[in-house]
Amino acid sequence: MTDRYERQRALAQIGEEGQRRLAKKQVAVIGAGGLGSPVLTYLAQAGVGTLRLVEFDTVGITNLNRQFLYTEKDVGRKKSAAAREKLALLNSEILVEVRDAELTKENAEELIGDADVVVSCLDCISARLIVDEVCIRKKIPVVEGGVSGFFGFVLCVGGDGPCLECLGYDAAMDQKEIPVLGAVAGVIGSLQAAECLKILLGAGEPLYGRLLQYDGISGTFDEIEVKKNEACRLHRRAEAGKEK
């Protein structure tokens, strides 16, 4: 069969079965900005059956140095509508569900729904911690990624691995208008998409308990082994919630 998936179906980790498996999966992507652009693009192109996109923001001109889902013509439009349109042009065989909402403690559970994997593409630590907590409670793997300037990181949250709070991230660290080089957001978002596809396929070794850091200035990657903090309040709350 010749179709758009030919070159990836040829991989031992995918094949006919893996391709069918991807078509049945649902991924929630929280944030359709600098990280969300590569994540949504690659997941759509790979043939993930349902993409749920959560984004409340409007396209601004300052987004265009990195958020390649949008063009100058989209400035002033809702990102959710513009992203859905672009993704439908890339792959009409998948379903793109849009939730035009800001993720909060109150709505996070509903927005995440019963996704197989959540990819966290947020620029705000407080919302990331909410995503981690809901997903630990619901046993949904999260692919975290973040960027600042020339630097970025990726970590998969789930199983016995740590969450962002275990690593010392705190809502008080939230910063507005973080400087970002578009290409660095592209590196990190592409890694998040690859990790998400690995988890969906059950292939390879996802980055659970392994923090991958990218330093674009020196052009180096570092892998740091990270462990769950037994005193982590987020983990404790999420695990207490599981028993209810």
Ligand SMILES: [Zn+2]
């Ligand atoms: Zn934790």
